[in-house]
Amino acid sequence: MSEPTPPRDTPGAIGSVLLIGAGVAALIFSSEFSDLGAVFPRAIGGLLVAMGVLYLVFYALGRTQRAAPAAGSNLRRAGVAVVMLAWAFALPAMGFLASSAIAFVLLLMLANHERWTMRTVLLYGATGVLVLGGLYALFKHALQVPLP
Amino acid sequence: MGSLEYLLAALTPLNLLLALAGVVAGTVIGALPGLTATMAVAVLVPFTFAMEPAAALIALGAIYTGAIYGGAYAAILLNTPGTPSSIATTFDGYPMARAGRGDLALTLACLSSVVGGLVGAGFLLLLAPPMATVALKFGPVEYFWLAVFGLTLIASLGEGSTVKGLIGGCVGLLLSMVGVAEVGGDVRYVGDFKALLGGIDVVSALIGLYCVPVLIELVASPGQHLDAAGRVASFRLQEASALMGRAKVNLARSSVIGTIVGILPGAGGSIASLVAYSEAKRVSPRRDQFGHGEPEGVMATESANNATVGGGFIPTLVLGIPGTPPDAIILGALLVQGIRTGPTLFTTQAPIVYTFIWGLILATIIMLPVGLLIGRFAFKSIVAIPKAVLVPAVALLTVLGSFAVHNNPHEVQQMVVLGVAAWVLGRLGFSASPIVLGLILGSIAERGFVQGHLIGGARGSVSAEFLGRPISLAIIAFILLGLLWPWWVKRRQARQGVQGVSTNE
Amino acid sequence: MTRNARTIPAALAGLALAAAATLAGAAGYPEKTVNYIIPFGPGGESDISARLQEPVFKKLTGQGLAIQYKPGAGGAAGWAQLNSITGDGYTVMGTNLPHIVLQPLQKDVGYKTDEITTVFWFHFTPDALLVTADSPIKNLKDFVEAAKKAPGATTLSGSGTNSSNHLAQQQFDKMAGIKTTYVPFGGTGPSNTALLGKQVSGSWGYTTVQMQLGDQVRCIAVSMEQRHPKLPNCPTFKEQGFNLVGGAYRGVAVPKSTPADVQARLAEILAQINADPEFIRKMEDGGFAMLNVGPAQMAGFMAEIKARYEALAKEMGIVKQ
Numbered sequence: 001m002s003e004p005t006p007p008r009d010t011p012g013a014i015g016s017v018l019l020i021g022a023g024v025a026a027l028i029f030s031s032e033f034s035d036l037g038a039v040f041p042r043a044i045g046g047l048l049v050a051m052g053v054l055y056l057v058f059y060a061l062g063r064t065q066r067a068a069p070a071a072g073s074n075l076r077r078a079g080v081a082v083v084m085l086a087w088a089f090a091l092p093a094m095g096f097l098a099s100s101a102i103a104f105v106l107l108l109m110l111a112n113h114e115r116w117t118m119r120t121v122l123l124y125g126a127t128g129v130l131v132l133g134g135l136y137a138l139f140k141h142a143l144q145v146p147l148p
Numbered sequence: 149m150g151s152l153e154y155l156l157a158a159l160t161p162l163n164l165l166l167a168l169a170g171v172v173a174g175t176v177i178g179a180l181p182g183l184t185a186t187m188a189v190a191v192l193v194p195f196t197f198a199m200e201p202a203a204a205l206i207a208l209g210a211i212y213t214g215a216i217y218g219g220a221y222a223a224i225l226l227n228t229p230g231t232p233s234s235i236a237t238t239f240d241g242y243p244m245a246r247a248g249r250g251d252l253a254l255t256l257a258c259l260s261s262v263v264g265g266l267v268g269a270g271f272l273l274l275l276a277p278p279m280a281t282v283a284l285k286f287g288p289v290e291y292f293w294l295a296v297f298g299l300t301l302i303a304s305l306g307e308g309s310t311v312k313g314l315i316g317g318c319v320g321l322l323l324s325m326v327g328v329a330e331v332g333g334d335v336r337y338v339g340d341f342k343a344l345l346g347g348i349d350v351v352s353a354l355i356g357l358y359c360v361p362v363l364i365e366l367v368a369s370p371g372q373h374l375d376a377a378g379r380v381a382s383f384r385l386q387e388a389s390a391l392m393g394r395a396k397v398n399l400a401r402s403s404v405i406g407t408i409v410g411i412l413p414g415a416g417g418s419i420a421s422l423v424a425y426s427e428a429k430r431v432s433p434r435r436d437q438f439g440h441g442e443p444e445g446v447m448a449t450e451s452a453n454n455a456t457v458g459g460g461f462i463p464t465l466v467l468g469i470p471g472t473p474p475d476a477i478i479l480g481a482l483l484v485q486g487i488r489t490g491p492t493l494f495t496t497q498a499p500i501v502y503t504f505i506w507g508l509i510l511a512t513i514i515m516l517p518v519g520l521l522i523g524r525f526a527f528k529s530i531v532a533i534p535k536a537v538l539v540p541a542v543a544l545l546t547v548l549g550s551f552a553v554h555n556n557p558h559e560v561q562q563m564v565v566l567g568v569a570a571w572v573l574g575r576l577g578f579s580a581s582p583i584v585l586g587l588i589l590g591s592i593a594e595r596g597f598v599q600g601h602l603i604g605g606a607r608g609s610v611s612a613e614f615l616g617r618p619i620s621l622a623i624i625a626f627i628l629l630g631l632l633w634p635w636w637v638k639r640r641q642a643r644q645g646v647q648g649v650s651t652n653e
Numbered sequence: 654m655t656r657n658a659r660t661i662p663a664a665l666a667g668l669a670l671a672a673a674a675t676l677a678g679a680a681g682y683p684e685k686t687v688n689y690i691i692p693f694g695p696g697g698e699s700d701i702s703a704r705l706q707e708p709v710f711k712k713l714t715g716q717g718l719a720i721q722y723k724p725g726a727g728g729a730a731g732w733a734q735l736n737s738i739t740g741d742g743y744t745v746m747g748t749n750l751p752h753i754v755l756q757p758l759q760k761d762v763g764y765k766t767d768e769i770t771t772v773f774w775f776h777f778t779p780d781a782l783l784v785t786a787d788s789p790i791k792n793l794k795d796f797v798e799a800a801k802k803a804p805g806a807t808t809l810s811g812s813g814t815n816s817s818n819h820l821a822q823q824q825f826d827k828m829a830g831i832k833t834t835y836v837p838f839g840g841t842g843p844s845n846t847a848l849l850g851k852q853v854s855g856s857w858g859y860t861t862v863q864m865q866l867g868d869q870v871r872c873i874a875v876s877m878e879q880r881h882p883k884l885p886n887c888p889t890f891k892e893q894g895f896n897l898v899g900g901a902y903r904g905v906a907v908p909k910s911t912p913a914d915v916q917a918r919l920a921e922i923l924a925q926i927n928a929d930p931e932f933i934r935k936m937e938d939g940g941f942a943m944l945n946v947g948p949a950q951m952a953g954f955m956a957e958i959k960a961r962y963e964a965l966a967k968e969m970g971i972v973k974q
Contacts, residue, residue, distance in 0.1 A: 009577060011575065011576040011577055012309070012312060012576055012577040012578075014576060015312075015315075015573060015576030015577060015578055016312075016315065019315055019318075019319060019578075022319070022322070023318070023322075026322050026337070029336075029337060030336075033329075033332075033334045033336060034332050034334050036331060036332045036598050036601070036602075037329045037331075037332040037333075037334035037336065038334075039597070039598065039601075040321075040325060040590075040593075040594040040597065040598075041322070041325055041336065041337075044318050044321045044322055044325075044590075045322065047314075047318050048315060048318035048319065048322065051311055051314045051315045051318060052315055054311055055309070055311045055312060055315065058309075058311065064309070065309075066577075067577055070365070070368065070575070071368070071369065072365075072368030072369040073367075073368050073369070074368075076367045076368055077364045077365070077367060077368050077571075079367070080363060080364045080367050080539070080543075081360075081364055081568045081571065084360065084363075084543060084564045084567070084568070085564050085565070085568060087543075087547065087564070088547070088557075088560045088561040088563070088564040088565075089561055091547070091551075091557045091560055091561075092557045100544060100547065103540070103543070103544075104540040104543075104544060105540075107367075107539050107540035107543055108536055108537070108539075108540050110367050110539070111366065111367045111535055111536045111537075111538070111539035111540065112534075112535075112536035113369075113370030113535075113536075114370070114536070120536075124534075124536060124537055127537050128537070128540065131537075131541050131544065132544065135544060135545075135548060139191075139548055139552060143191045143192070143552075144194065144719075145191060145551070145552045145555065146555055146721060147551070148557055194720075197704075283846070283850075284846060284849055284850035285850060286850070287847065287850060287852035288836075288847070288852065327726075328726065328727065329814075330813070330814070330837065330838075330839050331814060331836075331837045332814055332837075333759065333814035333815045333971065335759070335760045342726075342729075342733065342761070342762065342763045345725070345726035345729060345730070345760075345762065346724075346725040346726040346727075346729075346730060413842070413843065413846065463846075467842075467845070467846060467849070468842060468845065468865060468866075469842040469843065469845070469846050470842065476694070477694070479842075480694065480697070480700060483700075483701055484700065484701060484704050488864075488865060488867075489865070490865065490866060490867060490869075554694075554722070554723070554724050554725060555721070555722065555723055556723070556724075556725055556730065558725075558730075595838075595839065599836050599837075599838070602808070602834055602835075602836045603808050603834075603836055603852065603853065605805075605834070606805055606806050606807070606808045606834040606836075607806065607808075608806070
């Protein structure tokens with residue numbers, strides 16, 4: 001065979017393994033449920049495991065294709081994920097304004113690839129204050145939504 | 149029919165103003181990713197308590213239909229659905245935007261939404277009580293098979309490997325089982341997290357699954373996410389109208405699908421647009437173009453999801469059962485106003501109902517110029533906003549949007565956790581749509597299955613219950629058709645291809 | 654132990670003075686809008702009854718009742734947070750039975766029944782056994798006969814598992830010596846659809862459902878002491894020989910830390926609302942049944958109801974291991 005085959009879908013295989021694990025966990029936990037309540041969890045858990053195994057078989061047979069790897073900064077991507085998670089869990093504790101202000105600034109820094117000039121700092125900062133303040137006022141006062 | 153007097157009643161300055169304001173507000177809210185139609189209605193309902201019933205209904209209906217349409221903006225320009233109903237619009241809308249045809253997509257979305265909305269409202273006006281009896285004929289078993297049908301769409305959505313899609317679907321199905329089981333009362337997969345007792349909120353999950361991965365990806369590289377494509381965005385009305393004319397059948401079919409899915413309690417715009425999309429793709433000669441910027445995809449989804457507005461009001465008004473999630477909230481508003489829903493609503497309180505329906509129709513018509521104008525403005529501004537500000541702003545909206553539906557911070561947490569998980573899975577090659585389908589349809593499927601099982605058991609035969617009812621059999625036929633059709637078409641093409649090769653030599 | 658004849662009047666006078674003093678202490682309450690949190694979504698019975706209370710509250714106290722929604726986990730999301738709210742009397746929460754008794758029994762929901770301080774139970778929606786208007790079953794006797802002939806074959810829809818509907822079905826089955834199949838649905842709406850669509854033979858609903866569905870359904874029995882004023886044609890279970898009274902109860906609770914005098918004043922206001930003839934009329938038009946359980950009767954009422962529900966729960970096997 002002289003044709004270059006596209007690389008095998010290792011990430012997909014890894015994902016399948018993880019999800020097979022999830023399926024197995026679902027099956028194990030379902031033993032505590034009542035009969036009627038366990039039907040679907042068992043059926044779907046079993047299906048998940050079966051499909052995961054099937055994908056691994058395809059992977060072994062070389063019949064899978066890996067999608068092109070994504071370019072760009074993984075560090076920034078992870079940063080966004082971490083900031084948003086921290087934000088969501090800090091929300092009840094820190095209150096809406098405080099947690100959102102911090103998160104907004106952090107995200108601004110993560111998203112901005114250009115250099116920070118005085119102008120951009122002021123411009124973005126002002127926009128942030130406006131957007132955050134405006135939405136806060138809108139939701140809390142105009143719409144009477146009880147933000148934390 | 150006496151409806152003309154109600155049309156006149158709907159044309160009062162106040163009602164028109166409410167319709168206009170509602171459409172504008174709804175469109176803007178729907179366009180902002182993270183803020184959904186359900187949230188818009190939920191937050192604005194308390195303000196309608198002070199209004200007259202017909203006026204309140206018109207305001208809520210206008211907001212609702214505007215929001216369903218507005219979701220297309222974020223879908224097309226940001227690849228995030230502004231509201232769950234526009235998930236399927238991202239499939240072809242965003243590729244069109246990337247190819248520089250974003251303005252065309254927006255115009256098509258507007259025109260299709262108006263068409264779909266009018267079809268749905270038309271059914272509501274003319275056929276409400278008989279269509280509601282259709283809804284009654286659907287029992288638990290029918291819902292089960294419908295959910296199965298919806299799940300088979302995973303196979304036909306065809307983004308990447310079908311097996312991976314099915315795995316995603318199973319993940320979604322498992323997620324739908326978290327919380328207290330509706331039938332049986334088991335507490336499932338909650339562990340020590342009391343926050344999960346209420347289950348996973350669908351709206352928060354949808355916002356997370358679609359918006360968060362996009363946000364994460366946006367920060368990865370510099371540069372604008374959409375090129376302004378040099379020339380000024382225009383309405384491209386002529387081109388759009390030509391395309392619409394060519395797609396008459398698609399539009400009609402999608403609108404009817406949307407209306408029917410709207411009638412079925414619980415199923416809303418997100419499912420309607422996915423079904424319409426799948427059907428449009430299945431019968432189109434350009435089916436390979438779907439997912440890569442095919443205008444018919446956008447037309448199918450946008451007409452279907454706006455048709456659910458009118459369709460969803462049918463069971464809401466006639467049976468008191470909400471057809472779509474926003475209808476559940478509107479129903480609450482109606483009950484507070486003292487409006488007794490039911491078939492008698494159309495006779496004893498006909499003025500209110502018919503004035504409202506005409507108001508909805510007017511709001512939908514108003515959506516045409518308003519939508520086009522707002523669309524142009526949105527296009528110009530979203531393209532121009534630097535990514536640095538876009539990301540935190542959209543993130544803020546997702547947090548607000550997932551909080552405001554039920555005033556529950558736990559739902560914000562669900563949103564983010566699921567969003568990050570979806571991003572990880574996306575990197576591993578598992579797309580979000582099958583997970584979403586599983587999540588939405590899982591509870592419908594399980595409920596239908598267990599209830600059908602109980603009823604069948606009581607009647608003596610479970611299998612007769614599941615396989616013996618006429619409507620169920622029709623749905624099962626559709627399922628088989630949907631699964632076998634692509635395979636049969638491929639076989640036919642292969643055979644013709646072989647013949648073609650031999651004759652072209 | 655004999656009591657000195659003089660101490661009784663003295664004690665009573667002292668009590669009256671103390672009562673007057675505490676009421677005077679809370680006389681300023683409410684001085685601003687009271688937040689009324691409903692742990693369910695809008696449009697449900699809890700919401701509707703709260704909204705009917707609101708104008709009367711305003712009339713009596715001059716202050717408004719601001720209704721907020723905090724749905725989640727069937728009400729548990731709200732009740733679990735109740736005691737962490739400031740107990741100044743300006744935030745109150747709707748409570749429901751059987752929920753606040755059954756939920757903690759089944760699983761760890763973040764609160765215990767005794768931690769919920771309800772100051773007043775102001776109405777209940779009585780359970781009602783319903784069939785479609787064209788059903789061959791014309792009355793309770795027919796129903797029991799049909800059920801006896803084919804055990805388990807009678808399907809009855811209801812809202813939720815381990816809800817008031819479900820409890821009613823279990824209790825009645827036991828009382829009548831029959832076996833029916835309860836099919837839970839996701840709420841009153843879907844349960845009604847199933848009934849109207851004839852997916853099931855009948856439905857365990859509420860009087861409010863009968864009012865909503867009107868002529869399409871026939872109410873064959875209702876679980877009240879006497880017939881509901883707006884449903885004169887629906888006999889009670891009692892008059893047909895079954896001692897089944899109850900339904901879903903609704904009340905108003907405050908955080909544990911709320912001062913006793915504020916609680917008493919709030920209970921007094923709620924009792925006054927309950928006596929307002931216009932309020933009563935609107936509630937009964939909706940199918941609700943009035944109830945007045947204030948602080949004086951609270952302990953006895955809760956003890957009795959808890960005992961009843963706990964016994965049922967044990968029988969139904971829904972107590973957590």
